[in-house]
Amino acid sequence: MASQTHRPRRSCLYMPGANERALEKARGLPADTLLLDLEDAVAPDAKLTAREAILSAVKQGGYGYREIVIRMNGLSTEWGADDLKMAVSSGAKAVLAPKVESAADIHVLDKALTEAGAPADFGLWVMIEMPKAILHIEEIAATAAETRLTTFVMGTNDLAKEYRARMTPDRIAFQVALQLSVTAARAYGITAIDGVFNDIKDEDGLINECEQGRDLGFDGKTLIHPSQLDTANRVFAPSHNDVEQAKAVIEAFADPANAGKGVLKVNGKMTELLHLDEARRTVAMDEAIRAFETA
Incomplete structure (x- = not known):
């Protein structure tokens, strides 16, 4: 099996934690990574049942080579601390934390993982989706040398909201953010995953955005629907x-x-x-x- 250094992460598929049928279906999907989501995809009144569903599904196993990462709610929310503890105990490979803005945020998350009993090889993935994260991207990346930080995931939808920017096909509003994030990732040995493409029915648009992400240097792409998997797997693989x-x-x-x-x-x-x-x-x-x- 692949080492962590060369582990494919061409396709990172978000799966809503509140949908047990989706968690079951994910066992047969050709995704390199499954992002089991407790944050954006789950309504507040479903957070607790979604956490239990993810814990049960991951412990049950059957996901094969697919890397399991759990997207938690922020530590500042009422759910975040328990999400993190569940992720550590579940057998997942990493936790994905939203809305980080500084190196201090990484150290707080890393300390929380240590206190929850996370092993040394348990990964910390973080969403790069806030303006302050872009302004502080190098100092965030530099913490990888002393924390569990391994992966940046671009949150382009949240960046669009924060920037008050339009999502255009060329993603011109986000080029600085995307390029700075890849630069910081490469400087500090971090994996970089591109943001989602929202229009499930626009295959040509997905291809173009995957190719743009690949050309910018991203290792793979986050996806919102299984129909997007084949395209991401093809584009982000060496020809x-x-x-x-x-x-x-x-x-x-x-x-x-x-x-x-x-x-x-x-x-x-x-x-x-x-x-x-x-x-x-x-x-x-x-x-x-x-x-x-x-x-």
């Missing part, structure tokens, strides 16, 4: 040509005849040593995806 070129690069630099060379021509392309690490990552990701698909 056949990408994999073949990566293998050629690895073989070229491994050739004793090229020992000591910093620049090679591989299939007609000038290739430097800096491309070798990316080639290895591409091949490792392809192998991990293949392992998932045959699991």
Whole structure:
């Protein structure tokens, strides 16, 4: 099975915790990650029953290779602390916390996870969906060195609300936020997941937005409907040509005849040593995806 370093997160599907049928259906969906939601998708009067439903479903198991992450309510709400404790005890791999704004928020969440008994490899994912989070994105990312922070998830719908911005096909209002978040993620070794595409029936729009997210450097995309899975899985996976070129690069630099060379021509392309690490990552990701698909 894939290591955490090269674990595919092409498709991260939100599943409402209050819908037990959806939690059951998720066991057979081709999602890399399931985001079992206690926050936006659950009405206040259904929070407690949704928490119990998620706990029961995760403990029951049967999700196979799918990574289970539980989106909690904020610690400042009446549900947040108990959501976090449940996530730790459930067997999920991580908790997704909403509306963080600063490095201090990360440390508070990390301390709460420690106090709840979370193991060292239990991940902290956070929603990047508030203007202050964008202004403080580097200091938030820097906490990854000393906390469980592993993943940024873009909350573009909340950003649109906070910005009073329009959701246009080019997402021009969010380009600064998206690019700063990817930059901070790459600087501090964090996974970066793009925001949702809202129009379930617009397949062309979904493809375009997935391709934009991939081109910006995101590792995958959050999704709101199972019909979006195949597109995200395809777009965020290395293409056949990408994999073949990566293998050629690895073989070229491994050739004793090229020992000591910093620049090679591989299939007609000038290739430097800096491309070798990316080639290895591409091949490792392809192998991990293949392992998932045959699991």
